[in-house]
Amino acid sequence: MDKKPSLRSIAQQAGVSTTLVSYVLNGKMQNRIKPEVARRVREIAERQNYSPNQIARSLKTNKTFTIGLIVADISNPFSSEMARIIEDRADLAGYTVIYGSCDERPEKFQKLIDVFLDRRVDGLIIIACDGVLPQIQYLLSRDIPFVLVDRYFPEVASNYVALDNFQASYMGANHLLDHGHNRIGMITLDTELFHMRERTRGFVTALSEFDPNPEQSIVRLKDGFCPQDIEQAFDVLLKRELPVSAVYLTTNKLGMQALKYIHSRKIKVPQELAVVSFDETEFLDLFATPVTQIKQPLQEMGEHAVRILVESMGGSSSFTQVNLQPLLAVRGSSIMTGTIGVI
Amino acid sequence: MDKKPSLRSIAQQAGVSTTLVSYVLNGKMQNRIKPEVARRVREIAERQNYSPNQIARSLKTNKTFTIGLIVADISNPFSSEMARIIEDRADLAGYTVIYGSCDERPEKFQKLIDVFLDRRVDGLIIIACDGVLPQIQYLLSRDIPFVLVDRYFPEVASNYVALDNFQASYMGANHLLDHGHNRIGMITLDTELFHMRERTRGFVTALSEFDPNPEQSIVRLKDGFCPQDIEQAFDVLLKRELPVSAVYLTTNKLGMQALKYIHSRKIKVPQELAVVSFDETEFLDLFATPVTQIKQPLQEMGEHAVRILVESMGGSSSFTQVNLQPLLAVRGSSIMTGTIGVI
DNA sequence: GTGAAAGCGCTAACAT
DNA sequence: ATGTTAGCGCTTTCAC
Numbered sequence: 001m002d003k004k005p006s007l008r009s010i011a012q013q014a015g016v017s018t019t020l021v022s023y024v025l026n027g028k029m030q031n032r033i034k035p036e037v038a039r040r041v042r043e044i045a046e047r048q049n050y051s052p053n054q055i056a057r058s059l060k061t062n063k064t065f066t067i068g069l070i071v072a073d074i075s076n077p078f079s080s081e082m083a084r085i086i087e088d089r090a091d092l093a094g095y096t097v098i099y100g101s102c103d104e105r106p107e108k109f110q111k112l113i114d115v116f117l118d119r120r121v122d123g124l125i126i127i128a129c130d131g132v133l134p135q136i137q138y139l140l141s142r143d144i145p146f147v148l149v150d151r152y153f154p155e156v157a158s159n160y161v162a163l164d165n166f167q168a169s170y171m172g173a174n175h176l177l178d179h180g181h182n183r184i185g186m187i188t189l190d191t192e193l194f195h196m197r198e199r200t201r202g203f204v205t206a207l208s209e210f211d212p213n214p215e216q217s218i219v220r221l222k223d224g225f226c227p228q229d230i231e232q233a234f235d236v237l238l239k240r241e242l243p244v245s246a247v248y249l250t251t252n253k254l255g256m257q258a259l260k261y262i263h264s265r266k267i268k269v270p271q272e273l274a275v276v277s278f279d280e281t282e283f284l285d286l287f288a289t290p291v292t293q294i295k296q297p298l299q300e301m302g303e304h305a306v307r308i309l310v311e312s313m314g315g316s317s318s319f320t321q322v323n324l325q326p327l328l329a330v331r332g333s334s335i336m337t338g339t340i341g342v343i
Numbered sequence: 344m345d346k347k348p349s350l351r352s353i354a355q356q357a358g359v360s361t362t363l364v365s366y367v368l369n370g371k372m373q374n375r376i377k378p379e380v381a382r383r384v385r386e387i388a389e390r391q392n393y394s395p396n397q398i399a400r401s402l403k404t405n406k407t408f409t410i411g412l413i414v415a416d417i418s419n420p421f422s423s424e425m426a427r428i429i430e431d432r433a434d435l436a437g438y439t440v441i442y443g444s445c446d447e448r449p450e451k452f453q454k455l456i457d458v459f460l461d462r463r464v465d466g467l468i469i470i471a472c473d474g475v476l477p478q479i480q481y482l483l484s485r486d487i488p489f490v491l492v493d494r495y496f497p498e499v500a501s502n503y504v505a506l507d508n509f510q511a512s513y514m515g516a517n518h519l520l521d522h523g524h525n526r527i528g529m530i531t532l533d534t535e536l537f538h539m540r541e542r543t544r545g546f547v548t549a550l551s552e553f554d555p556n557p558e559q560s561i562v563r564l565k566d567g568f569c570p571q572d573i574e575q576a577f578d579v580l581l582k583r584e585l586p587v588s589a590v591y592l593t594t595n596k597l598g599m600q601a602l603k604y605i606h607s608r609k610i611k612v613p614q615e616l617a618v619v620s621f622d623e624t625e626f627l628d629l630f631a632t633p634v635t636q637i638k639q640p641l642q643e644m645g646e647h648a649v650r651i652l653v654e655s656m657g658g659s660s661s662f663t664q665v666n667l668q669p670l671l672a673v674r675g676s677s678i679m680t681g682t683i684g685v686i
Numbered sequence: 687g688t689g690a691a692a693g694c695g696c697t698a699a700c701a702t
Numbered sequence: 703a704t705g706t707t708a709g710c711g712c713t714t715t716c717a718c
Contacts, residue, residue, distance in 0.1 A: 006711060017689045022713060032687055054461045055407065056711035058398045059694050066441075066462075074430070080423040087417070087443060096458055098409075098441045100430060115439055118397045119409075256625070282599070288631050349695060360705045365697060375703055399695035402710050 005048035014044050021045070025052070058120065067095045067309065068116030068124045070109060072151070074101035077281050078252060078298070079127060082149065085302030086125055093310050095122070104223055106131040117144070123313045125149060125305050130191050145312035147305045150296075151195045152321075159312060161304040161322045165195045168294050168326035169202025169250070172276045175292070175328060176246045179335050181274055182210045183217070185237035185244035187230075187254055190220035199250045199278065217244060221254070230257045234265075238273075245274060246334070252279035259287055275333040290331035297324050348391035357387050364388070368395070401463065410438045410652065411459030411467045413452060415494070417444035420624050421595060421641070422470060425492065428645030429468055436653050438465070447566055449474040460487070466656045468492060468648050473534050488655035490648045493639075494538050495664075502655055504647040504665045508538045511637050511669035512545025512593070515619045518635070518671060519589045522678050524617055525553045526560070528580035528587035530573075530597055533563035542593045542621065560587060564597070573600045581616075588617060589677070595622035602630055618676040628674070635677035638670040 003009075007018040007025075014021065016037065023029045024041040058064045067090050071079035079101070087097045098116065102109035109132045116124060123145035128136065133153055139146050140158060152160035176184050186203050189196055200218065207214040219233040237244045249255040255277030267273050269289045276292045277284055284291035301324060308320045346352075350361040350368075357364065359380065366372045367384040401407045410433050414422035422444070430440045441459065445452035452475045459467060466488035471479065476496055482489050483501060495503035519527050529546050532539055543561065550557040562576040580587045592598040598620030610616050612632045619635045620627055627634035644667060651663045 007713095008711075018712080019689060019691095019714080020687085023688090026713085028714095029687085034687065037687085051457065051461050053402075053463065053711055055398055055401045055463050056694090057713075059396075059402050059696090059711080060713050062694075064398065074423070074427045080417070080426075083423075084417045084444065091443070096441055096462065097443075098439055100434070100440075101427065114394065118394050119439065120396065120398050260628075283626055285603075350697095351695075361696080362698080362706080363704060366704090369697085371698095372703085377703065380703085396695050399710090400697080402695080402712090403697050405710075 004053070005045075005050040006053065010041065010045050010048060010050060013048070014041050016041065025050075062120070064120050064122055065095050066119065066121045067097050067306075068112070068119075068121040069097050069099040070112050070116075070124065070126045070128075071099065071101050072104055072127045072129045076253065078150070078279060078296075081298055082127065082302055085299055086306055089303055089306035093306060095306075095310075102129055102132075104129040106135070110135055113139070123147075123309045125309055127151060128153075128193075130193055145309060147309045147312070149301060149305050151193050154194050157319055159308050159319050159321065161301050161308065162195065162324070163296050163301075163326055164323045165198035166202040166205075168278070168296075169199040169248075170206045171202075171326065171328050172248055172278070172294050173203045173206035175330070176248065176274060176276060176334060177206065177210065179274070181244075181246035183242055183244045184211075184246045184248060185217045185219070186248045186250065187219045187221065187233045187237075187258060188250040189225075189254070190222050196250065203248060203250075225254075225257070227257065227261065230254075230261045234258075234261060246270075247273060247275055249275070249277040252277065252281045252283075255279065255291065255293075256281070256283055259284065259291060263287065269333050270336060274335075280329070285331070287333070289333050292331045292334035293329045295327040295329050297327070300324060347396070348388075348393040349396065353384065353388050353391060353393060356391070357384050359384065368393075405463075407463050407465055408438050409462065409464045410440050410649075411455070411462075411464040412440050412442040413455050413459075413467065413469045413471075414442065414444050415447055415470045415472045419596065421493070421622060421639075424641055425470065425645055428642055429649055432646055432649035436649060438649075438653075445472055445475075447472040449478070453478055456482070466490075466652045468652055470494060471496075471536075473536055488652060490652045490655070492644060492648050494536050497537050500662055502651050502662050502664065504644050504651065505538065505667070506639050506644075506669055507666045508541035508669075509545040509548070511621070511639075512542040512591075513549045514545075514669065514671050515591055515621070515637050516546045516549035518673070519591065519617060519619060519677060520549065520553065522617070524587075524589035526585055526587045527554075527589045527591060528560045528562065529591045529593065530562045530564065530576045530580075530601060531593040532568075532597070533565050539593065546591060546593075568597075568600070570600065570604065573597075573604045577601075577604060589613075590616060590618055592618070592620040595620065595624045595626075598622065598634065598636075599624070599626055602627065602634060606630065612676045613679060617678075623672070630676070632676050633674035635674045636672045638672050640667050640670070643667060 007021045011018045011021045021041050024038045025045060069086055071083060073079055083099060090097050100112040102112055109129060113135055125147050127149050128151045136156060148158060148160040150162055152162050188200060204214045219236050221229050249258050262269060269275055278294045280293050280295040284293055304322050350364045354361045354364045364384050367376060367381045368388060412429055414426060416422055426442060433440050443455040445455055452472060456478055468490050470492050471494045479499060491501060491503040493505055495505050531543060547557045562579050564572050564576060592601050612618055621637045623636050623638040627636055647665050
């Protein structure tokens with residue numbers, strides 16, 4: 001690797017001081033520098049193919065123009081799509097993204113926080129997982145700018161961008177109720193995360209008018225569930241005195257796996273079982289009967305996240321909290337006839 | 344943000360020099376340092392919750408322990424899955440990944456290279472796109488360690504990890520030939536990239552025994568093709584004197600979109616049309632008839648890539664080139680009866 | 687208008 | 703066994 005050009009190498013060749021070169025190349029002190037000199041410096045920098053050493057600059061300025069992104073599970077399309085959007089917007093704002101997936105494990109989360117802070121990121125965008133409240137509080141205590149995306153902790157004041165998950169579930173359940181289903185099952189994850197609790201609450205609230213005991217129709221699976229777990233869940237909902245006529249899946253992975261199961265058992269959708277799934281994924285459009293989905297406005301969420309973080313890194317001391325509304329994309333899986341479209 | 348602890352703050356509190364603290368915390372000069380002092384230093388570091396400033400360390404050592412990852416198109420599951428694997432393996436090797444997607448555009452690629460080099464990454468892992476040969480040559484001339492993944496330039500000597508794409512297509516086409524198809528269409532991308540040329544060559548080679556003019560059955564679409572393009576492609580293949588009885592899709596996106604089309608037209612698979620697609624994606628398992636796929640060993644590719652890069656960053660001067668063999672996962676879309684399984 | 691010099695936090699060659 | 707010192711490449715204050 002040949003020696004990289006530096007301020008010094010340019011200064012030497014131009015016969016000026018590094019200070020001057022720094023000023024010229026950063027466009028500072030424009031009014032005081034002889035245009036003739038400025039031109040010469042720029043030309044030499046160009047010829048040497050100079051680009052500043054960001055490491056040195058960072059050490060001096062205490063700014064790295066780097067954002068750390070922690071996602072809960074990169075193998076989830078929600079995360080990878082969000083990562084793409086965030087990288088894009090960060091780039092526009094002049095930031096580079098370093099990222100990692102905590103795989104829903106607090107220890108890995110902690111490790112990523114440590115690595116990112118050692119690298120002096122200017123701020124963090126976080127899709128949190130169960131059990132990371134202490135780390136979040138640590139970040140707050142250290143005054144490190146961050147934004148939570150999708151998942152947040154209502155008991156903690158912080159920046160966040162999230163969906164109105166209660167409303168989302170409420171809307172999904174009501175959609176099924178409106179179409180004549182009143183025995184509706186829900187398969188969800190066994191987690192303490194607030195956004196999932198809200199999804200449950202929305203479902204329960206919608207159903208409680210018709211169903212004295214909606215809890216009976218909720219099956220909770222551990223994250224990392226396997227096909228057998230899905231099968232058992234369906235057994236609970238379908239093999240009882242009053243089987244459900246519709247099922248609501250609260251995450252895209254649950255939706256995927258449930259549909260695979262339904263497909264393998266040749267259960268007719270929506271005739272024998274109506275289906276609504278949370279999250280948007282191209283997958284769900286591919287089944288013989290495309291699946292009605294509750295969509296999150298990903299692009300918007302990512303844009304907000306970066307914008308809020310940039311403001312926060314700029315010194316804004318107040319917290320910004322954004323709650324976005326979901327979209328219900330009605331497909332064939334939840335209605336027997338009639339219009340199909342997006343509400 | 345409260346003052347971060349530094350070597351100096353520890354040194355002061357311990358009443359020793361920063362050098363000593365540095366040695367202790369880096370486990371150097373173990374034999375020469377009084378254990379008693381070492382213990383004290385460690386304890387104080389612990390109490391101050393010290394963690395070293397990697398920026399400063401990097402400036403000094405000229406090592407950032409950062410890898411730049413450039414993917415061609417992050418919205419492609421191939422890229423995002425690969426990114427996950429690489430991040431994972433890099434982490435094991437003590438490296439952090441910064442990443443960006445060039446969205447198949449050389450200008451964006453150039454920009455990412457610049458950003459990553461300014462940040463002094465120790466090396467790069469690259470899923471290249473059309474038209475970046477000059478940048479690759481620039482990296483070579485600068486002696487910057489990098490590994491090409493999936494796509495490489497045969498006319499340039501460099502590290503790479505790739506699939507044997509010729510063999511993959513050859514195998515896919517032969518599979519269809521073996522099952523009684525001899526009018527086989529191929530829909531592919533219009534690109535100069537070597538790996539795609541190889542996919543074409545494998546197809547043509549396999550077919551040429553049976554088909555005097557296999558080129559007639561190849562349709563090339565521009566990257567970023569739309570549903571209409573897919574429709575036209577199928578028109579070419581299906582609406583002619585001798586329509587094809589099977590179609591081979593050379594990328595996962597083409598596979599996806601083609602299947603969507605086939606599905607919408609209610610074309611029966613495999614009775615009316617047999618289908619084989621390149622790349623593995625869960626999508627393709629979801630159709631009424633799951634789709635036969637040519638699988639790339641992603642995990643292995645990612646592992647090789649990181650390993651080769653680490654070796655290369657360690658100073659190895661020779662190039663390592665890895666060609667991996669594909670796997671044909673036979674599903675219902677390509678055979679009328681008989682065994683279904685993975686060859 | 688321009689330059690000298692200090693210093694960001696760390697490492698390492700060179701004292702002692 | 704430990705400390706002194708120089709310096710990585712840059713920014714910025716202060717002096718001329």
